[in-house]
Amino acid sequence: MKVIKFGGSSLASGEQVQKAINIIVADPARRIVVVSAPGKRHKGDVKVTDLLEQLAKTVQNSGDTSALEDEILGRYQAISEYFSMSGSDVLSKLREHLQNLEHQSYPSSEHLFAAFMAQGENMNARLIARVMRHLGYRARFVDPKELGMVVSGSPRSAEIREDSYERIGKFQLEPGEIIIVPGFFAYDEDGNYATFARGGSDITGSILARGFDVDLYENFTDVSAIYAVGPDVVPHPRAINTLTYREMRELSYAGFSVFNDEAIIPVIRAGIRVNVKNTNDPDAPGTMIAPTKDVKHHHLITGIAANDGFTALYLHRYLLNKEVGLTLRILQILYKYNVSYEHMPSGIDDLTIIFAKDQLNASQMSAMTDDIKAEIKPDRIEWFDDFAIIMVVGEGLYTRNDLIARVMDKLAEQDIAPTMINQGASRISTMIGVDSDRALDAVRAIYTLSCEKKEAQSEGAAR
Template structure:
């Protein structure tokens, strides 16, 4: 068996956290490939090393009279790493690495290079601590000329490299462009690196270690001590991630999904917890009818009404073209015989609302057009809903009992999710009502 293990920033924020990680890795011989993030916050008032690197580089590219500020921040960063090295009683030194970083910052080599050094340096320390081989991600993870991840070249090179490497540490978050310069994934991209490595070695499991024991059914900021999700499918995860559940970078599922490799979300600070298993498909029945509930606020809706619009060929296309021409993405589009409603992000729409209104009038000459703002969308997701009668009825009943007015409901043909629109001020009450009826009541 081969396991790839990725550890987040909070798991590697200090020497004490490194020791926890070391114990986890050494507990199972199968944990052969390690993907570390940069050191995160040690406490609520602390600053992540990646943020310090961005700040340091920002000072470095300013005029020469700010050089002292640049040196001061760089020293803070070096002290963070030295404290980890000393706490682990290692004999390695990062002096030469920081000399190179100082020179490259002075040459204004780029923000991606600056940001990537957090993972790079942590990888060097982790490899020394474990006695594993260190592999610079820039040598095995590649982007193309357009800055898009080159999955096939990466898989070919990385597979060949790791086939001859029994145990290795590969830093997360970055790779290289065709010209050799550093290119990073979006923030949180170490999750993606772990997934890429898992695919390359045909891993049996990709363990993603963080500071929570897997996915929760609902946001703990809204629901006190929500239940954990034992098993979730990739499709369910995509639905919940899109609506704001952010334990795992949503792009991290693609490399492993195509190989059928499960992901296990685990807690570094509670390694005995089983966490959440993410799989392609499962016969395992969920504990509850729903797998999870998540949502986002601050949407606007545009309702277009016109008699006999259903018989007018191209009506929807004409309306949607107006949004496309104004660079506005569409979230949901419930419709009736003579009406269609478009949900969009309020901040995107606000700047162009009059252009959109005028465009719709010119395109389809509606009988009536109405705007609403300050709306929230909530996704109720679960593979168990397909085999359960009355799910929508229970949702409506729970929301009515909580005095929440439903503005929209939209169910996908897969019966995997139900999208509900409510007012922003009803958002928390709606989440609580849905969680209560399906998890606490369980009738």
């Protein structure tokens, strides 16, 4: 049995929904389908989820919602009409459902927004189940509540509770039926809507794959593979046939957009493979993400990613390394302002703290600077806003002792001076800090090494 998930671009129109249905019914093992909200149909279009966010703001401000309702439901009506279902009552039920949400009371504004943001997937799953029945397939909409999916955490950054997996595993599918499950949301223990963080529908698919203990989790999107670098950086980059879980996590963290770095944790824990495929080219093999033992790499470098969403705080003070408890005092200041850090490379007199930009605002940065000056008394303290991280990733990195030196040579050829170099003990990734305006140049320079095959290197030991 397989879990199959479709992204927003794969379900943006009636034509795209038909492609998705063709893929579902082509394989009898595809019994559990996770759907996203309709995405953009063309450049300049608006995602349904963005429209729902506008609707939530309008409801919160007691504004007129009729125009937004019509625009949102028009997207579902267009899909319905593509399948000659214009006379169906499904759209009137969706409108009634949306209006009921508008008149409910919520524990907080965050709960209100979670409830509305969940409806893109919720309504799409209901509609697609109805479309499939209209076409003669045995399909059923299943709400996350029926599956026993209960979450904890905040309403818009929920985490699945561990006891949910046992309940999911006990859910009984009828012989030959296909269940359509909305992605992105579940419910807290009080029955309130709660949405997952970034990549929410991917997270739902991953949760269901683990809960049902399936053979494969197929994730259909609008690309035919995961590539060694982004196609917007290098024309026609090398496709990655296989990735290990930890390679995918490292690359996602640094900016690969196919998955975020948290989405596949449930399947990692269960050892379930993930196949990323293209809705518009379903026969292409795509990229398989699997445990390390199941992956044989053919290239020294698997992928390179760049992310300029960071800022860095640099501290200099003589004999900084000799002071016991200094790092603890800095961390206590970060805790005071509810800020987490990404990395903290240091030297004997220097320490750099790297933050995700979305963790900070100007007032926090100013207050933290004042507190660190008062507590640590650095000789120099400075923020670097033009900071990007290049992640060079590959299980093959540790088979060549000269590879990092060659990466540095490539950067030197382009006159790029790294501001930070960090490699973990696993040696499958090297993190390089560079100025933001040189990040893409750095990726292009290193990419030439990623095309070299391990077999061509006498020192390389193919795994």
